[in-house]
Amino acid sequence: MGFFNRLQESLTKTRRGLVEKIDHLVHRHKSIDEELYEELEELLIQADVGVNTALELVEVARRVVRERRVADAGELKAILKEQIGIMLDDGRSSINFNREAPTVIVVLGVNGVGKTTTIGKLAYLLKSEGKKVILGAADTFRAAAIEQLESWANRVGVELIKHQEGADPAAVAFDSLQAARARRADVLLIDTAGRLHTKSNLMEELRKISRVLDREMPGAPHEVLLVLDATTGQNAINQAQQFSAAAGVTGIALTKLDGSARGGVVIGVNQALSIPVKLIGIGEEPGDLRPFNAKEFVDALFPG
Ligand SMILES: Nc1nc2c(ncn2[C@@H]2O[C@H](COP(=O)(O)OP(=O)(O)O)[C@@H](O)[C@H]2O)c(=O)[nH]1
Numbered sequence: 001m002g003f004f005n006r007l008q009e010s011l012t013k014t015r016r017g018l019v020e021k022i023d024h025l026v027h028r029h030k031s032i033d034e035e036l037y038e039e040l041e042e043l044l045i046q047a048d049v050g051v052n053t054a055l056e057l058v059e060v061a062r063r064v065v066r067e068r069r070v071a072d073a074g075e076l077k078a079i080l081k082e083q084i085g086i087m088l089d090d091g092r093s094s095i096n097f098n099r100e101a102p103t104v105i106v107v108l109g110v111n112g113v114g115k116t117t118t119i120g121k122l123a124y125l126l127k128s129e130g131k132k133v134i135l136g137a138a139d140t141f142r143a144a145a146i147e148q149l150e151s152w153a154n155r156v157g158v159e160l161i162k163h164q165e166g167a168d169p170a171a172v173a174f175d176s177l178q179a180a181r182a183r184r185a186d187v188l189l190i191d192t193a194g195r196l197h198t199k200s201n202l203m204e205e206l207r208k209i210s211r212v213l214d215r216e217m218p219g220a221p222h223e224v225l226l227v228l229d230a231t232t233g234q235n236a237i238n239q240a241q242q243f244s245a246a247a248g249v250t251g252i253a254l255t256k257l258d259g260s261a262r263g264g265v266v267i268g269v270n271q272a273l274s275i276p277v278k279l280i281g282i283g284e285e286p287g288d289l290r291p292f293n294a295k296e297f298v299d300a301l302f303p304g
């Protein structure tokens with residue numbers, strides 16, 4: 001099965017919670033009135049697009065309906081599909097590759113969202129594009145975290161730079177960058193811890209990693225990817241707010257869209273912080289990560 005079909009399948013629950021409800025709504029109403037807009041707003045909020053984004057979408061729908069003199073409620077679905085596509089397609093959804101190698105990508109996020117797995121899958125994706133990839137194991141909090149990344153490195157066939165458990169993550173980042181340069185790697189992917197004793201501690205550690213990288217290679221990291229778990233809905237948006245305030249997030253990798261009923265969060269996350277979603281994860285296998293494409297996403301969500 002191709003990625004598009006699997007994406008479509010992985011959005012089944014989200015489609016049920018959003019698109020099929022829109023279908024029912026417009027069938028019940030036939031004509032477009034105030035009550036319809038109110039129900040639409042509620043339905044969007046329930047589908048995890050977030051309150052502000054829901055309000056914004058309904059506003060946009062109203063404007064389009066007025067401008068195009070739409071009378072039939074049945075046309076509302078196509079308008080929403082179109083406008084969600086426009087919202088998501090902000091032209092910044094691809095990974096920032098630096099002109100000078102290596103491109104340094106730091107991966108952040110709370111425990112369990114899928115950072116390490118996303119790095120493994122991203123290494124696989126980049127390698128399949130002919131790029132030389134190195135991984136840096138800067139989540140030194142637990143030995144198991146280093147081993148997990150190492151097993152991905154072996155599985156995908158890329159090199160890993162690691163220190164002992166408990167080592168300074170910034171030192172691992174520094175050594176990884178040295179190694180990436182020495183071996184002429186195209187991309188360095190750095191894993192980080194999701195939890196320390198306190199949150200301010202974690203944020204300080206992440207800032208230190210960035211400082212050390214920038215000192216070694218001005219401009220690095222070129223991408224700070226925040227990993228968010230799509231099954232956590234509004235929580236994901238809260239995490240995005242916290243991390244982006246502290247760590248200069250440049251893009252989002254949204255994982256676990258497979259089996260999530262909360263795929264609407266893609267729209268909310270993108271809008272709430274104006275940080276583009278760059279990657280989406282739909283499973284645990286190496287091939288289950290894909291650059292985010294707004295058109296592909298809305299086509300999978302709103303088939304037909
Ligand atoms: N179904 C599914 N599971 C995922 C996805 N990404 C990660 N996982 C699983 O989520 C769990 C936590 O992932 P991990 O990479 O260890 O998270 P980390 O703590 O942020 O590094 C693991 O069991 C992964 O296999 C995804 O896109 N889909």
Ligand SMILES: [Mg+2]
Pocket residue numbers: 115116117139145
């Ligand atoms: Mg991890």
